Amino acid sequence: MDTETAELRVLEAAQSLFNERGVQAVGMDAIRTASGVSLKRLYQVFPSKDALLEAVLRRRDAEVRAAITSYAAAHATTPYERVLAVFDYLGEWFAEPDFRGCAFINAYGEIGGVSAAVADIARTHKTAVRDHFAALVAELGAPAVLADQLAILANGAMATAGINGTPEPAAQAKAAARVLLDAA
Amino acid sequence: MDTETAELRVLEAAQSLFNERGVQAVGMDAIRTASGVSLKRLYQVFPSKDALLEAVLRRRDAEVRAAITSYAAAHATTPYERVLAVFDYLGEWFAEPDFRGCAFINAYGEIGGVSAAVADIARTHKTAVRDHFAALVAELGAPAVLADQLAILANGAMATAGINGTPEPAAQAKAAARVLLDAA
């Protein structure tokens, strides 16, 4: 196995385990077992568990940004539709069987108080999502605060869907977003 | 020190430390030091750290429910105003210097995947907040889904304010709530 696939397998295994059980409840041994990558290799690629967590979060950040953009490109044309498409994307995500909330909200809650790096990555990600909305809101000529409100709806849908274990908040938030869009 | 005040001091110390650093990063020794209650007493009152965490969350649940109700009673009279008062309460909370997000969202992210009890308490709390909105929405004769949407706004404001470290999401969510109320 070359270094590249080892890194990928570790990132995927860690992401899955962190999502399922949280960060601190997952030992490096569990990541080694799930990834099939030896501890030696693992520490060659990621010098510490903290570094691995940061890499997982940065990768997830890029993944979510790309997914939002490409989902909108595939399902919507106007800025109005592209805003709503974000909530459709959330709905598909929430329905996945292993969905357990947003990785950044969860990581911030668990580690953000103790690791400035994790808090920064979470803030950066949430700012990026807000900015995605902001670009669409600007295209619509609506006031900028609408972008913040759409981001709040999205974050609220993630938190609510995670805790309640149902995908419905996506549709409810989408309906609310439509009301806000129509009022602006 | 009698048992009652020992219990109270432990609960307050644990709540503060859990909020600041997360649950798993706080040792029982830190709680003992912060509370001034000996480990022996501590384990007499709470048989395990898990039990202590559950007690902290249940107490916080009651505290938040009472605060929402009494804040609304003090600052609002109509159901419409009482809905918006929840977001004013959030704004005051977010501005507190040690605010670091919602205890239930954070605890769910950290422990919810591994402890059904914690996940249950978080779900119960969020359901209670939704039901608070639902009662007001029913008084207004608005469709029930509005209560879910208001709860999503509140949860989103908490998550966003925690991660970004600013209280503004409360006002932004309040403005969004007003739009939803007026549209219903």
Added chain:
DNA sequence: GCCAGCGGAGAACGCTCGTTCTCCTCTTGC
């Protein structure tokens, strides 16, 4: 065929944590 070096399995190490135990002090009832 042989050896140098790379990689894997997993033991080892040092630390922290949850929980319990020990020992000492102080109070209290007589």
Added chain:
DNA sequence: GCAAGAGGAGAACGAGCGTTCTCCGCTGGC
């Protein structure tokens, strides 16, 4: 004044974790 018991301080214990090390087998160049 004294025995008895409760309570506090902190050591002790066992488990688990992040990280490193050891040892062994395999591979590839000559």
